[in-house]
Amino acid sequence: MNILLAAETPTLSNLISATFSEVADLSVTHVSTATAAQTKLDSARGQAPIALVVLDYALPGLSGLNGVRQLAKQLPNTPMVLVLRGGTLELSQRAHRAGANGVVAQNLLPDDMSNALKIARSGLFVSVFADELTSADKDALTQLSDREMQVLKGLCTGMQNKEIAHTFSIQEVTVKMHMRSIVGKLGAKNRTHAALIARDLGLA
Missing domain, CATH: 1.10.10.10 (Winged helix-like DNA-binding domain superfamily/Winged helix DNA-binding domain)
Structure with missing residues (x-):
């Protein structure tokens, strides 16, 4: 199973590997920019399919939900988890409409993050924020x-x-x-x- 981690740092790689440790031939590919993610998704066509995309919302060059939407269009049937630093219910709903079926806080406990990744991988929509939810004043x-x-x-x-x-x-x-x-x-x-x-x- 191929998983694409698009984040500035590969800190989630070990957690992702542990979450899907029972899967044979698991491969986690890390890219650190939105451009690299787009290139990887393009090259994946015709090869072993990507089973899950884990996307850092702060990824350089992502351009917010417009970038999420563009990546989702490249592989419309691939589950995508958006990882946020804080978040709001409104943003979670908008991210879902943009193509992400998982929206989770970066500071979740490892077990909570693993459970969220598994749910998103199954194709269901999941939105999980930590207790330290951050929402700026409008x-x-x-x-x-x-x-x-x-x-x-x-x-x-x-x-x-x-x-x-x-x-x-x-x-x-x-x-x-x-x-x-x-x-x-x-x-x-x-x-x-x-x-x-x-x-x-x-x-x-």
Whole structure:
């Protein structure tokens, strides 16, 4: 059985292997970017099928639920588990509509994560969040100026500073200034965290 793990780090590999230890010829392939995941899914056609995709929502280049939707279209009958840092019920429902049949918190206990992976692998929909559920206040977005919202939306779609600057006809240094302001107003750790907060709030 082939499983694709798309995450910046392969930390889930051992857990996945332990979860499906009874499966003969188990193979877990790790990729660290959305582009690599797309390439792997394309190359899988005509070969041994991928039985499960485990996808980190913070995967570089994923572009939020749009990226989830694109990956799901490549293998429409393959179960996909989306791993989140925190999350909301609304986001879980939107992820399901985008093509993921599993939405789980990254900080689940190993046994809970294993059970969620097994349920998702069976084709059923599962959504499991840990007790430390994180959900940003929607009022946070109202603190952003119109330009900051434009910059944030660009960030959520995977655009780099240069692309955002070109799209809105502003200087790249201005984009960086807006990005610092966005991170501060959303209480984020960095731009990636700001994008995750925005996605949780339904901006992406």
